[in-house]
Amino acid sequence: xxxxxxxxxxxxxxxxxxxxxxxxxxxxxxxxxxxxxxxxxxxxxxxxxxxxxxxxxxxxxxxxxxxxxxxxxxxxxxxxxxxxxxxxxxxxxxxxxxxxxxxxxxxxxxxxxxxxxxxxxxxxxxxxxxxxxxxxxxxxxxxxxxxxxxxxxxxxxxxxxxxxxxxxxxxxxxxxxxxxxxxxxxxxxxxxxxxxxxxxxxxxxxxxxxxxxxxxxxxxxxxxxxxxxxxxxxxxxxxxxxxxxxxxxxxxxxxxxxxxxxxxxxxxxxxxxxxxxxxxxxxxxxxxxxxxxxxxxxxxxxxxxxxxxxxxxxxxxxxxxxxxxxxxxxxxxxxxxxxxxxxxxxxxxxxxxxxx
Numbered sequence: 417x418x419x420x421x422x423x424x425x426x427x428x429x430x431x432x433x434x435x436x437x438x439x440x441x442x443x444x445x446x447x448x449x450x451x452x453x454x455x456x457x458x459x460x461x462x463x464x465x466x467x468x469x470x471x472x473x474x475x476x477x478x479x480x481x482x483x484x485x486x487x488x489x490x491x492x493x494x495x496x497x498x499x500x501x502x503x504x505x506x507x508x509x510x511x512x513x514x515x516x517x518x519x520x521x522x523x524x525x526x527x528x529x530x531x532x533x534x535x536x537x538x539x540x541x542x543x544x545x546x547x548x549x550x551x552x553x554x555x556x557x558x559x560x561x562x563x564x565x566x567x568x569x570x571x572x573x574x575x576x577x578x579x580x581x582x583x584x585x586x587x588x589x590x591x592x593x594x595x596x597x598x599x600x601x602x603x604x605x606x607x608x609x610x611x612x613x614x615x616x617x618x619x620x621x622x623x624x625x626x627x628x629x630x631x632x633x634x635x636x637x638x639x640x641x642x643x644x645x646x647x648x649x650x651x652x653x654x655x656x657x658x659x660x661x662x663x664x665x666x667x668x669x670x671x672x673x674x675x676x677x678x679x680x681x682x683x684x685x686x687x688x689x690x691x692x693x694x695x696x697x698x699x700x701x702x703x704x705x706x707x708x709x710x711x712x713x714x715x716x717x718x719x720x721x722x723x724x725x726x727x728x729x730x731x732x733x734x735x736x737x738x739x740x741x742x743x744x745x746x747x748x749x750x751x752x753x754x755x756x757x758x759x760x761x762x763x764x765x766x767x768x769x770x771x772x
Contacts, residue, residue: 437466441721457725460549462502462515462542465693468713469514469557479505479515484704491698502541507547513546514722516557516604516713539574543581552576553610554583555721557713559592560605566752571754573760574607580635583609585771587616587734587769590757593690595623599638599654606721614764615728619721620758622772625644641671641680658686660710669706683709691715736760736767 461470464480466488478498480486486498499505507513517539539556546554562571578586586609593602608619638655639648649656655670658681670679681689683696683705690712699705739759756768 433738454571457512457544457722458510458512459512459514459551459722460545462505462509462513462545463517463538464489464498465712466687466694466708467724468690468692468715468719469516469555470715470720471725473512474509476508482572482708483709486701487700488694488698488708495626497760501537502545505541505545507545508549510549510551512553512555512722512725513542513549513551513594514540514555514718516540534547540577546583547563547581552612553608553615553725554578554581556607556609556723557718558604558605558607560757562605563590563757564589568754575766578607579761579764580608583611584763585613585616586761587619588755588759589619589769589771593714593716594654594718596691596714596720598689598691598713598714598716600656600658601651601654602657602714604717606717608721608725612728614731615725616760616762617731617734618724619668619768620734620771621724621727621731623720626633636672636674638670638672655681655689658706658710660691660707669709684712734760735770737770739768 430639457471457473457476459471460477460479461467461481464470464475464478464485464486474493474496476496478489478493478496479500479502480489480498481500481502483500486500489496489498502515509771522583542556543554562574565571575586588607589604590603591606592604593600605619606619608616610616635652637650637652639650640656641648642723649670650673655672658669671680673676683699683702686706686709687694687696690709691714692709692712694705696702696705699708739756755766758769758771760767760769
């Protein structure tokens, strides 16, 4: 794997310019996404947020219910139609549907109601949209807790939902924003469900390497100032996951510590740490900007996944090992403590996938 040159994300303390840096490497260069026939890949975005789960090219259509976010999308995607409700969306014909379905019913910080939760059931609406659009592939995102909820049964239900919607091959992988050159420890579950297994295989290709060491002076660290039900996650050289809110019922972006200074991340910094070149001034309030950052898919992850779809056929077949269910005599309904971090379900069988 190759390593690229250095880049710094600079922290700005309110109106002062402080040379305090998290040292990271840039994301790899992105390419235009093309279909298997050489044309531009047509895709639409559900639960669009501020546009993290997108390719280098704009989607044919956006679907987002939050009016504060829609305002930003209209500026960043001029001329693109924006629908406000996935439940009533009647989509155009596209090849791919992408979306990070709401995780509030799944996340550790949420109610953990799973697919029975009202918001997480929106996955089924996204799959209906994909079917009506004639899409051959769905790219989806959620929190990693989905793999182990109810000992993996919620994730199994999700896999079966993809399968029943006509996507017999589903690959999944946990990706972290730090692996893409952002100094934020943010792991998210990415899934590709498709009618073609070689498209799913693109999710298992090697990542570009990044130097995760810290070169800032003074050294900066991030932590949760509200702590909540977990530790403060004091992290030298990067910040813990940017969240939507806290147990205090307020926006709680991570705080930073450098030298004798301790302060919250600004909204601009939170957006930058998700890979967006957006400013708080585009949002009606700092709270709205923080919430948008906390809801988003890190932009370089979205681009890596969606831009990589056109590599189908050139990525080697993934190396697989029997899943827990296979090891237990083929009882794929029994998954023990949860699913592997990287895996594949193909033609009704579950496998763990070995990646570099």
